[in-house]
Amino acid sequence: MKVRIAYLEEPPFYSTDQNHTVTGSDIELADVVLRAIGVTSIEHQLTSFEELLPGVQEGRWDMNVPIFVTPERAKSVTFSAPVWALVxxxxxxxxxxxxxxxxxxxxxxxxxxxxxxxxxxxxxxxxxxxxxxxxxxxxxxxxxxxxxxxxxxxxxxxxxxxxxxxxxxxxxxxxxxxHEKSKDGKVPVGAFSFSKSNHALLQAVDEQLRKYLGSADHRTRMAKYGITDAEIDSVIAGKM
Incomplete structure (x- = not known):
């Protein structure tokens, strides 16, 4: 099974290194999760932020790297379980x-x-x-x-x-x-996004995310990119 995932140049989450290899915390997370659900080929598509949602809607690729979840964005795409919370x-x-x-x-x-x-x-x-x-x-x-x-x-x-x-x-x-956290203590969360018709891939990714997020392997991999327990624990606690 092949999956095409769109990404941006925004380290440490996703970027292209000097060897033209796509890398980053969210790229690595996607790789681990997709391999675990049986994906054998992962294709990375560099795009602009403005094209992320239209691109996945139109089927130019299968999923997007994590971005902040908002009600407005959720009108056009379906989000996975949250993978981080960032100020x-x-x-x-x-x-x-x-x-x-x-x-x-x-x-x-x-x-x-x-x-x-x-x-x-x-x-x-x-x-x-x-x-x-x-x-x-x-x-x-x-x-x-x-x-x-x-x-x-x-x-x-x-x-x-x-x-x-x-x-x-x-x-x-x-x-x-x-910046300081908002007065209510809430921190915006980010998640992978998919077209609203791509139910099978979303379901498989969500199932694996719920198993993997917060594990020792997950925390170790994210720590390499500066993603700490503080950015992970609130989405784990939420069980979203």
Whole structure:
């Protein structure tokens, strides 16, 4: 059985390394789960964030790497059981010259510009916290946003705190700041997504995920990419 999975260039979750090998925490998780359900061939399809949901809907590939689950997205695709829970964070120039630590701190500075990837949940989160439309600069992908950050065209890039931490560790020109959890303590979860007609693959993946998530092997594999128990335990506890 062959499965085609779409991914983005967003380390440490998914990316193409210097040997042109697709790697990352979510790529490895997908590989383990798919092999366990009898998949013999896995094809990776690089795409843009905006094309993830349309692509899987139209059958250009069979499943997507994990992204945040939202009610709006669930109208067009079906999500698997959650595989992680992640807070947002800023990636900033080293030294954080404008002292940006949260959406609210950025909103308070009219001269501050925030880089976001088109179609991501962080756009809504920023606006809800008071960041104005003219403070937000939208990019097609992460690499373009990081180039703009280094060029001084934006003052912060928002993504997951885990992802930004990994980028800062690998490049001293950056530093990362994690946002605090919401007051209700809830942390957004992410999951694989499928077309609404692909019931068999979804069911098989879900069954294996529930067996595998939280296991010693799972935790060890995720730790290599900076995914800790904190990002795993809440989805395990939820038994979703």
């Amino acid at each position: 947002d964070g800023f990636l900033l120039p080293s030294g954080n010259p404008k002292a940006l630590t949260s959406y609210e701190s950025l909103a308070a500075r009219s001269d501050a510009r925030l880089g976001v990837v088109a179609g991501t949940v962080q756009i809504g989160s920023a606006k809800s916290a008071g960041v104005s439309e003219n403070q937000i600069v939208v990019f097609k992908g992460q690499s373009e946003a990081l180039e703009a950050l280094l060029a001084g065209k934006i003052d912060a890039y928002v993504g997951t705190a885990v992802g930004n931490r990994a980028l800062a560790v690998s490049d001293s020109r950056f530093e990362a700041v994690a």
